[in-house]
Amino acid sequence: MSPNRLDAIREVLLMGPGPSAVYPEVLRALARPTLGHLDPAFIAIMDETKSLLQQVMTTGNALTLPISGTGSAGMEAAFVNLVRPADRVLILINGVFGTRMKDVAGRLGAQVESIDFPWGTPVIVDRVADHLRKSEPYAIVAVVHAETSTGVLNPVEQIGKLVRETHPDSLYLVDGVTSLGGIPVRLDDWQVDAFYSGTQKCLSCPPGLAPLSFSARAVDRLKSRPTKVPNWYLDLSMIISYWEGAKRAYHHTAPINMIYGLYQALRCVLEEGLNVAFARHRAAHERLVVGLAQIGLELLVAPDVRLPQLNAVKVPDGVDEAAVRSRLLTQDAIEIGAGLGPLAGKIWRVGLMGHTARPEHVDRVVAALKGALGR
Amino acid sequence: MSPNRLDAIREVLLMGPGPSAVYPEVLRALARPTLGHLDPAFIAIMDETKSLLQQVMTTGNALTLPISGTGSAGMEAAFVNLVRPADRVLILINGVFGTRMKDVAGRLGAQVESIDFPWGTPVIVDRVADHLRKSEPYAIVAVVHAETSTGVLNPVEQIGKLVRETHPDSLYLVDGVTSLGGIPVRLDDWQVDAFYSGTQKCLSCPPGLAPLSFSARAVDRLKSRPTKVPNWYLDLSMIISYWEGAKRAYHHTAPINMIYGLYQALRCVLEEGLNVAFARHRAAHERLVVGLAQIGLELLVAPDVRLPQLNAVKVPDGVDEAAVRSRLLTQDAIEIGAGLGPLAGKIWRVGLMGHTARPEHVDRVVAALKGALGR
Secondary structure, three states, rough: OOOOHHHOHHHHHHHOOOOOOOHHHHHHOOOOOOOOOOHHHHHHHHHHHHHHHHHHOOOOOOOOEEEEEEEEHHHHHHHHHHOOOEEEEEEEEOOOHHHHHHHHHHOOEEEEEEOOOOOOOOOOOHHHHHHHHHHOOOOEEEOOOOOOOOOOOOOOOHHHHHHHOOOOOOOEEEEEEOOOEEEEOOOOOOOEEEEEOOOOOOOOOOOOOOEEEHHHHHHHHHHHOOOOOOOOOOOHHHHHHOOOOOOOOOOOOHHHHHHHHHHHHHHHHHHOOOHHHHHHHHHHHHHHHHHHHHOOOOOOOOHHHHEEEEEEOOOOOOOOOHHHHHHHHHHHOOEEEEEOOHOOOEEEEOOOOOHHHHHHHHHHHHHHHHHOOOO | OOOHHHHOOOOOEEOOOOOOOOOOOOOHHOOOOOOOOHHHHHHEEEEHHHHHHHHHOOOOOOOEEEEEEOOOHHHHHHHHHHHOOOOOEEEEEOHHHHHHHHHHHOOOOEEEEEEEOOOOOOOOOHHHHHHHHOOOOOEEEEEEEOOOOEEEEEEEEHHHHHHHHHHOOEEEEEEEOOEEOOEOOOOOOOOOOOOOOOOOOOOOOOOOOOEEOOHHHHHHHHHHOOOOOOOOOOHHHHHHHEEEOOOOOOOOOHHHHHHHHHHHHHHHHHHHHHHHHHHHHHHHHHHHHHHHOOOOEEEEOOOHHHOOOOOEEEEOOOOHHHHHHHHHHHOOOOEEEHHHHHOOOOEEEOOHHHHHHHHHHHHHHHHHHHHHOEE
């Protein structure tokens, strides 16, 4: 048999758009002995994972659990459980992940409309307000909190208030894949009805699970559906019976060891303290901005709407951006990300997510970029 | 913060219907440093994983890869990619997982029919032949290879031949969640068009991925769909672009560390040799049958259609089956499974899957049952 490729894996400092650097405790957690998915010891870990997720999301939502798939499975789960045939859905789009929402909801038979904003700029609440005030009600209004493709922070709190005021029966759906753990997420205060995230961003766990939370309003919508959820695997009305209550009804076999990893990652985040972690992300971001400026690099996004955890760095004219990324990976063992869609070739994406967001990592990537650019 | 529950995990011998005992090498693989999902070193692991899967499935199918979800996500993926609106689908049912197929396909808008056989007995090819010879063509005919709910082996090879003879344009879909790695699986020889499995059965990896394979005929069906796959996350027409070709187009972030685990598990299976592994499963099963007979226990399923890896053991009259399972778990650190549906309370399910299928494990479970039953 050929040599085992796992033996050749070297440590790469993950500074792209995710996965991020994983806590060493989380890697050790993944290697714990596998328990059965109905073992009381595992069910206790599930219950505590749920409670830890509620704390990180600042919510009392009973339906809060990790979906057995990566972040995109969280998006699929949020829409497939809530979209009823021919529902009107409004998506606020300013990047890849808003665009993806439109595709996901459209495939499920929704009548999808969107309001589009230039990539690299945020959703403008006034434009959304003008639209909502004159439009028929939507079943769902959806937005991405932290656009991983551009590094833009969207005004999720203000949009939530607006949606509830103008269309009180609309459900408000928020993608928090890149926000959770890196910047404040307050589902109840922000009147968010459906939220999902990923494990491989600011929670610093490998990819594989999608933390999800539904408000009581969203659960009512789910339970009053006229038709079955058109996706057995992600049907939350059945998954709830495994994650809640005295009798745990088997639905599908939970990804046991990945849940160990998430449990440990959430403990790491909460042991540090959410506000301390947010400040650490912010400080790493500011250090990066200063370091980049010293080598003549600047960010795409305006300072007041930048995500600290995802930095879109403009590629200087005449620089082969792919060659720089390749050099960083092979020579410096640092991964940074490329631009997507209209930003391909124009930006690098430098992630400072979770365990990655530390001054020594910032200094390493700045030094590596300096070397690669010969500055 | 409360004590870390991971520190309290003890080793349990997993002898239920899955997850099975995990290879120690696989647990170590899970804890390897996370690479980026576009890192060339990770892509090399993906490519080799694909090739290892082809060997275990005995197929040359180019579309062979692990779906980013548990075994049930494999079932969802197989149907959602192949079912077109109003397609006629025939499911051969003799347990929970055939029943689940009916639910999955029905939610996707298929016109589902089934031929039902008593739980604990196999699909009878002659009955299927009678039906197929007089029926209109089906878009898909589907069956479970190894019914995890009953321990019955279905005649997948004969059904495949029959389907191709009677309805040459039908796609033949097989659930191999519990078969792969424990008994022969020969997709090309058996004319299987769509196949999926799970990692947590005879591959002895934790749950979290669903190895899947589509024949060229199935890929043609997928590519000629009149409508988009109504599930973005599981859309194989897009996922292929990440798993194949020179340019790896990002679809969703792959579950990196779980793929390390699967890669290692497949290496373990193939280093032992498939035929050696099958013989080990068979020998463990025979040892179990003898051991159970010595304490007066017998199996539900007739000898010629028993799965070696999943043994449905009849609960003797007057025995509290749940109390026995609970005693085994708490006192002996052995997990065995309960019956499902009409077999609840009537059988225990004793798994001898993958790394679990060893004589010392058989002896441990027989001794534990002996103690629990006072025999």
